[in-house]
Amino acid sequence: MATQEMKIRIDQKTNYAELVLDVGRVTLGEENRKKMKDCQLRKKQNENILQAMIALLNSGGGVIKAEVENENYSYPKDGIGLDLESSIGNILPSVCKYLDFMQQGKYFLIFVKSWSSETSGLRIVTLRSNLYKRDVTCTNIMDATATLEFLADKNKSKGRSYRLKLPPKQDVQEESNVEALADDFFNRTQLRYREKLRFTESTHVEMKAFSTEKLLQRIKESLPQYVSAFSNTDGGYLFIGLNGDEVIGFKRKGNDLNKLASEIEKSIKKLPVYHFCKEKKEINYSCKFLEVYDEGHLCGYVCALKIEPFCCVVFAKKPESWHVEDKHVQQFTTDEWISNMLPANPDFSGSEKTIFQQRISSPIPYSRSVSNLENEQLRHHFPGMPQGKRYVPEALCEELFSQHKGLAQLICKEMGSVGPGTVIFSRSWSLLLGLQENQNVICDALLIAQGHPLVLYTFFRVLNKELTGYSLQAAFTLKHELVKMGGYTGKVCVVPKTFYLSEDPSTLTEDNASSFHDISAQIFYPESYNLETTQTVGYLNEVLYKA
Numbered sequence: 277m278a279t280q281e282m283k284i285r286i287d288q289k290t291n292y293a294e295l296v297l298d299v300g301r302v303t304l305g306e307e308n309r310k311k312m313k314d315c316q317l318r319k320k321q322n323e324n325i326l327q328a329m330i331a332l333l334n335s336g337g338g339v340i341k342a343e344v345e346n347e348n349y350s351y352p353k354d355g356i357g358l359d360l361e362s363s364i365g366n367i368l369p370s371v372c373k374y375l376d377f378m379q380q381g382k383y384f385l386i387f388v389k390s391w392s393s394e395t396s397g398l399r400i401v402t403l404r405s406n407l408y409k410r411d412v413t414c415t416n417i418m419d420a421t422a423t424l425e426f427l428a429d430k431n432k433s434k435g436r437s438y439r440l441k442l443p444p445k446q447d448v449q450e451e452s453n454v455e456a457l458a459d460d461f462f463n464r465t466q467l468r469y470r471e472k473l474r475f476t477e478s479t480h481v482e483m484k485a486f487s488t489e490k491l492l493q494r495i496k497e498s499l500p501q502y503v504s505a506f507s508n509t510d511g512g513y514l515f516i517g518l519n520g521d522e523v524i525g526f527k528r529k530g531n532d533l534n535k536l537a538s539e540i541e542k543s544i545k546k547l548p549v550y551h552f553c554k555e556k557k558e559i560n561y562s563c564k565f566l567e568v569y570d571e572g573h574l575c576g577y578v579c580a581l582k583i584e585p586f587c588c589v590v591f592a593k594k595p596e597s598w599h600v601e602d603k604h605v606q607q608f609t610t611d612e613w614i615s616n617m618l619p620a621n622p623d624f625s626g627s628e629k630t631i632f633q634q635r636i637s638s639p640i641p642y643s644r645s646v647s648n649l650e651n652e653q654l655r656h657h658f659p660g661m662p663q664g665k666r667y668v669p670e671a672l673c674e675e676l677f678s679q680h681k682g683l684a685q686l687i688c689k690e691m692g693s694v695g696p697g698t699v700i701f702s703r704s705w706s707l708l709l710g711l712q713e714n715q716n717v718i719c720d721a722l723l724i725a726q727g728h729p730l731v732l733y734t735f736f737r738v739l740n741k742e743l744t745g746y747s748l749q750a751a752f753t754l755k756h757e758l759v760k761m762g763g764y765t766g767k768v769c770v771v772p773k774t775f776y777l778s779e780d781p782s783t784l785t786e787d788n789a790s791s792f793h794d795i796s797a798q799i800f801y802p803e804s805y806n807l808e809t810t811q812t813v814g815y816l817n818e819v820l821y822k823a
């Protein structure tokens with residue numbers, strides 16, 4: 277299958293007030309995935325799901341939608357597939373804290389909670405940093421923790437000061453001795469075939485013996501990792517043509533040395549770098565070809581690369597992390613990624629929060645004990661109001677309920693089965709959220725109740741299906757503000773529910789005040805998206821009304 281067909285798309289027609297990423301057709305179930313003949317396809321499906329998951333984690337959460345490729349799939353019976361599970365598990369510290377899986381007919385949905393940085397200190401999730409380091413003789417990619425530490429160090433020192441190179445001591449053998457011997461070796465012009473080496477691999481020395489045939493290809497594949505690792509770990513030497521403890525070399529045949537040198541240069545020039553320093557120097561390296569002689573005859577070459585310590589950060593390629601921007605799943609640029617990895621500027625996020633809270637906290641002052649309070653006044657005027665809920669702001673409710681008789685009845689009916697909670701009315705939640713107002717909206721009401729998802733009710737004075745877009749947008753924005761600005765870290769969704777209330781007083785009865793296009797009837801959330809405890813409810817109230 278062409279990769280183009282497997283691109284991740286944003287589902288624009290969804291009834292969920294969520295970012296829904298469509299990853300196309302995916303084979304699911306442990307047995308089915310094991311049986312897949314096309315390994316490339318399996319890998320691609322896996323990567324697409326990871327990419328969509330990371331993009332949603334980094335963009336306030338959402339839903340991944342996959343069309344199940346295999347027939348007769350049943351999630352409870354077949355499961356997901358070990359390859360998918362383990363690659364997801366490699367990224368998330370706790371899968372169930374972030375993900376919920378749900379099959380809906382031929383679709384498989386993965387609900388993704390927004391990433392929260394509280395425990396790890398990481399503000400975004402990354403598939404691969406593509407930053408390498410040397411761990412004695414190994415070249416390893418930096419994991420999230422190593423990356424964070426490395427970047428914080430570099431940021432603090434604004435381009436690290438180099439380690440001082442002291443001459444090796446006489447009677448002790450340490451890393452610097454290896455490096456000094458490697459440097460002597462680097463400066464030689466002629467070597468003997470099968471000559472024994474006086475040094476071995478170390479933090480600053482790596483040896484490779486690539487076959488003559490695949491030399492160019494292997495260099496292109498591995499060079500970015502070694503250059504990144506040496507650059508990020510105080511520099512070092514890469515020798516190609518040394519095998520274990522002796523000189524082997526490679527044949528010139530088909531390997532034009534100039535071409536090799538220019539490919540190496542191209543490859544190094546291409547590496548993404550990031551500077552914290554003022555100087556912003558390029559990667560400094562030298563490349564030499566040492567001649568190898570066998571009984572006086574030139575029989576091959578050793579390619580010797582010396583990578584100088586680098587002031588700041590060198591990537592093997594762009595870091596692999598995504599987010600949703602301009603209605604597309606996009607890979608972060610290296611600069612964006614670095615600024616997201618570094619600790620947030622407290623002033624900036626502070627001002628963002630204030631704007632949100634000013635907007636949102638204007639309608640009613642919040643008091644901690646509200647959920648148990650009853651509206652005495654309101655109950656007096658509208659005796660049918662169900663117990664255990666509080667309607668705020670009271671003056672607005674009274675006004676709305678007297679103006680629109682059907683509204684109070686409708687609310688009574690809706691709240692009949694709902695547990696304790698608060699219903700927050702507003703002339704326009706959209707306006708509170710900084711969105712466009714709509715003249716056809718009578719009012720909105722947000723339900724925060726235990727055992728329920730958040731529900732955003734919108735009451736329209738006209739019958740118009742297009743208005744559902746309005747309530748979807750408001751619900752979507754509310755969820756994102758709660759998560760991104762309000763800092764709510766639990767699983768949360770806002771279910772939009774729309775009602776039509778006729779303006780004609782003679783026809784205002786419970787029966788004709790109807791849900792004309794109930795989008796909430798078509799969407800299902802995992803149970804964990806219901807507000808479970810009174811603490812959660814209290815916290816949400818607090819997020820909404822933080823003073």
Ligand SMILES: [Zn+2]
Binds near residue numbers: 435551552555557
């Ligand atoms: Zn620098």
